[in-house]
Amino acid sequence: MLKYTLIPLLPLLSFIINILFGRNFIKDKAHWIAVPAVAGSFILAVSAFMDVTAGNVVNINIYDWIVSGDFHVSIGFLIDQLTSIMLIVVTSISTLIFIYSIGYMHGDGGYYRFFAYLSLFVFSMLMLVMANNFLLLYFGWEAVGLCSYFLIGFWFHKKSAADAGKKAFIVNRFGDFGFGLGVILIFLTYGSIDYVQVFSNAGSVVGQTINILGTDYDLITVICLLLFCGAVGKSAQLPLHVWLPDAMEGPTPVSALIHAATMVTAGVFMVARCNPLFNLSHTAMNTVAIVGGLTAIFAATIGLVQNDIKRVIAYSTVSQLGYMFLALGVGAYSAGIFHLYTHAYFKALLFLGSGSVIHALHDEQNMQKMGGLKKYMPITYAVFIIATLSITGIPGLAGFFSKDEILYRAYLGGDTGKFLWLLGTVAALLTSFYSWRLIFLTFHGKFRGTHEQEHHLHESPKVITVPLMFLAVGAIFAGYVGIPPLLMEHGDRIGEFLAPVLGHPHSEGSHAEEMMVMAGSVLVALGGWFIAYRMYIKSPELPKKVGEMFKPVYNLLFNKYYVDELYSKTLVQPVIKASDKVVLGFIDIKIIEGIVNGVPALIGAFSRKFRQVQTGHLSNYGLAMALGALAIIGYMIFMK
């Protein structure tokens, strides 16, 4: 029990020590505390994984957290197959990125702060995946958002970073709003928010409805959609994807760890975790799949024309997350988690590689000002190629297996599935194109930056490249735990491992279909490479021409479909304007304060008039008195 508790507790300790003493005592030795802590977590996580493979699913309550009336929730851990995989992913990538950060953040004024926040993040993420009830999940959910906020805004002196941090947090709040309501509704429905109890009773409420504003809706569908709201926010799906590209304002290790490998996949994890609920609602599943598919293609199209190296990868992340939801939506939960797991490696690799590039170019992120870097940075170039091969789904690398699995499962999913498969395949084509475009623009051709920069070009130090190499190994071999049955009998070990939690996919197709899907995805991967090669190596003037030819489309994509502008114009600005002009300016100051100050003013005005009755002349008072006396006497005489 202590072992499992220590997994999240070690990073928490690292956070506490660093944040309290970092500024004055630890300073640039912060990694001496953070790295061992997270590495320790990794070791414990591996041991926990072993326990699970040995068949010991752990579900422990540590103490009562909130008790109120019939509401009761504990702080407790559930370590099953799904959790143990997530533990491995989170702690292994964290460890590598922590080590990478030693080099990358070297000399930064907030060095200790960086490691403190990262440790806090690891703690939160571990709480998120280890939670055994929805409220603790929500705790981790919000806490990772908090760390994301801190780390995006790490260089808070930049306005763009500060804005991006705030944006990320608030956009996430929209999703969490639904998530929180979902948690409440789950309790009201099942009388508990423990995973085990909820999932075992999941089917007991099928067919019940909930009345929302006079219309009846299916209860489970509502619950699932509310939960999915949270996932949409956290995993940057349409329409709440806007925060993730901006989040690239944070340091690159942060982008790699939080905004590629771990935190943004929390949504995927959560939906997979809740599969007993989602399985009961066809509508919710379709929503998940369609949102995922649309996001995949939507983000990929934006990625085609972006010039900021990190933003391209960011849109790629959004797109890949879309894939994962697509998988979940068609019921292939293990495929989604499988992709989550492989994606973590190659996407972290891409980010860290781009970090290496940015580091070499002294914080230049515009690809149009790069080029020809392969001869200066061979290791970085090599790992980039590996990651790109992996993400585009070239057979033999990690990405191929997971992506293929998703597309195949989609293909088997009936008419909707076919449509989703089409979306996925097109997105794969686009992915291949923009990934190769990135490589070609960055590493091939001639260097387009300043001479100053060219002079300083160099390969990054070992502390950066070694983690890259480790990740590259992951990006190649991580997929071999999920070899499709077509290629190897019982090759899909991860699927089988996860089956107790996530169940088996519902549909099985023929070998021919599987071959066709596989061939299709390989074909589009090569196609993407070919187009990119034609456009950026063979005839570098072509992109410009194409851009000119489809000017409106290019502008639309380049400006990310104007979603940010749309939100700003229709939501943010009106709310701020309304709160200033209408709520504060009119209702508060004019109406309420008007009444509050108006009543006394009215009384005052009346009194000012009325007090003139007091002339100050003695005889007037005397007259009034005499009249009063007369009135009384008159009454006594005549009325009695």
Add this chain to the structure above:
Amino acid sequence: MVPLSWYIVLSAIVFSIGVFGFLARRNLIIVFMSLELMLNSVNISLAAFSHYLQSMRGQILVFFIITVAAAEAAIGLAILIAFYRNNPTIKVDEINLLKG
């Protein structure tokens, strides 16, 4: 015998004259004197009642009224002087410090 009502009517008439003086005159000193006049008219009726009812109380009351009248005159006139010093007029319609 003089009937009691005669005294009372006399008292009423003198009192009314006092009231008239109090309400009509401008000179503050005469206003004061009107006040004394009213008190005296009351004294007349009290003494008359005392006599006709063969009770001493009316007369005792007259004593007290005279006492109070003396005190009132002393204080009132002192105020008058104090006031006049700051604001040299004793015309009632020119004094309106209490104007609202």
Add this chain to the structure above:
Amino acid sequence: MENIILNQLSYPILTYTVFLPVAGALLLLFMRNAGLIRVTTLLTTVATFVISLPLLTNFDKTTYKMQFVERHEWIPSWGINYFIGIDGISVLFIFLTTMLSVLSVLVSWKAIENKAKEFHTAVLALEAGMLGVFVALDFFLFYIFWEAMLIPMFLLIGVWGGPQRVYAAIKFFLYTLVGSVLMLVGIVVLYFTAGGTLDILTLSSLQYPLQLQFWLFLAFFAAFAVKVPMFPFHTWLPDAHTEAPTAGSVILAGVLLKMGAYGFLRFSMPMFPDATRMFVKPIFILSVIGIIYGALVCLAQKDLKRLIAYSSVSHMGFVTLGIFALNAQGVEGGILQMVNHGIVTGALFLMIGMIYERTHTRVIADYGGFATVVPWYAGLFIILTFASIGLPGTNGFIGEFLILFGAFKAQKLYGVLAATGVILGAGYMLWLYQKVFWQTPDPDYGPSGRHPVRDLDLREVVTLAPLIILIFWIGFYPNVLLSYMHASVEHLLQDVNMSAYAGKETLIAQLKEIF
């Protein structure tokens, strides 16, 4: 009386707690030296705090009955008693009051130069008044404390406040007075209806005709809604908060605002259960409006203190929402949220007071980049920011979650609407944090600038530390407070939900009768 437990301790602990500050205040009258006065006040408040601690440790959590009760005849001919005691609802507020009083003395250490003696006397008198309100079980006693509390607060704002202090103080006073006068009428009516008793427990156990309940509820509502403050009776709050000295703001936010909701719990709900159920909907509507309205106004604020003041309107909207959800989660969440709000908003006002001492400005636009200038300050402030937003792990989350849970359970729509306030809350607090602490600082405030701003000193850290610790303590182990409430809240809800006019149809029929 079967529903009280006489004082378990060997000494009259509640009397000591309430009147020790008075004794301290009397002692101050004989002193001239400002330093001595400060120390005496601090010692008095600390002693009061320490004396009040056995209330927590010796509290019997298994019963809803009034504990530590003291009861003596006072004016027997009118049936008035000196009758005090606490239950699970009030015990936490005693703790909150005694603690915040200590902190507000600490924070005034340097800020109050002018008329230190009068200031500290007022603070001590205020503390006694507040404690009295929470322990009184006799309406006469209660009303005396209720009104007595106003005077020192009025002086704190009116004498040691900002430039608009007189306006703010008078507004505060009149607003509250108008409400409490109506309550006084209600008390008098109760007195005669019940046949000449002012004993709160007896009055709570009686049943009143619905029509009477209706009007009495409104009369009490006037007093409590102003105090809470509920929309639209809130406009005294921003002015009072903005103009009050730091200690005043802290006590105002930390304790005084709690009186209204406490009043609902102690008087309105047990005495007028049927009226309470009738008014659930209107109060829900007002609460939700308050939540969203307060948050929206915050988005448009340019003044630090005003922003926090309006955020109180929003937070207290949550409290009333929870209380009138009339289920265990809502009510307990509401009470917890009151304590939380006292801690968090109190701490926010403390911090704003500290920075104001250094920069002499409260305009948000004058700040910026302070995370570089005063890193420790910024670090503590971000904790408060997130506690105010209600991030899990802080106390704010527990309260808000329980309230939303309760509200959602009672009326789904209002639960959902109130939850939007959580989004807006994040909006304005983060906006504030960004404006004040992020981006590049004004070089004037830097160490080599013209007005160098120094970071927190030990006294200030000591002032804030208990609150910060409480934030996390409650956030991770809220049962420490929740366990005090269970029995009392359960009993209260029993009272409210079971009464003569149970059943909706009868209620509606009765309602028609009234109009």
Add this chain to the structure above:
Amino acid sequence: MTIQQAFFSYFAGAIVALSLLVVTRKNPVHSVLWMLLLFVHIASLYLFLNAEFLAAIQIIIYAGAILVLFLFVIMLLNLRKEETEKRFQGQWPFGLAIGVVLAVFVVLIVGKIGVLPELGQYSVEAVKSEGHIMTVGKVLYTEFLLPFEIASVILLVAIVGAVVLAKRSLE
């Protein structure tokens, strides 16, 4: 008409006439002098009512003290120009009307007096046998001792007050 009634008629007429003179004279000094005469007449009226001591007091205090005070004040203020200005205020018709109505009302009340209370023990004979001063003294110092003492305090207060008010400054 008996001789008593005739005498009363004279005094009553004189009192009314003198009262009118007091309130209508322009020069306050004249008013004071007419008032002196008025007080003498009232004192005589007291003699009619067998209240000799009261009559004496009336002369001594009113005529001797109060009126002299008035005279002093008039001379102190030295109001020369007062004599040239209007003597009545704008509202004098109202005053007149109220005075008349009041007189009528009181007369009406007198008409309504029905039963008088029982007669007391101080008949004319009883007072004569003991002497008026003795009788008054006995009542004053027994039944009305407390009010008497209070009256003395009031006088003291009045003296102090008058001195304080009339002094130029307190220091």
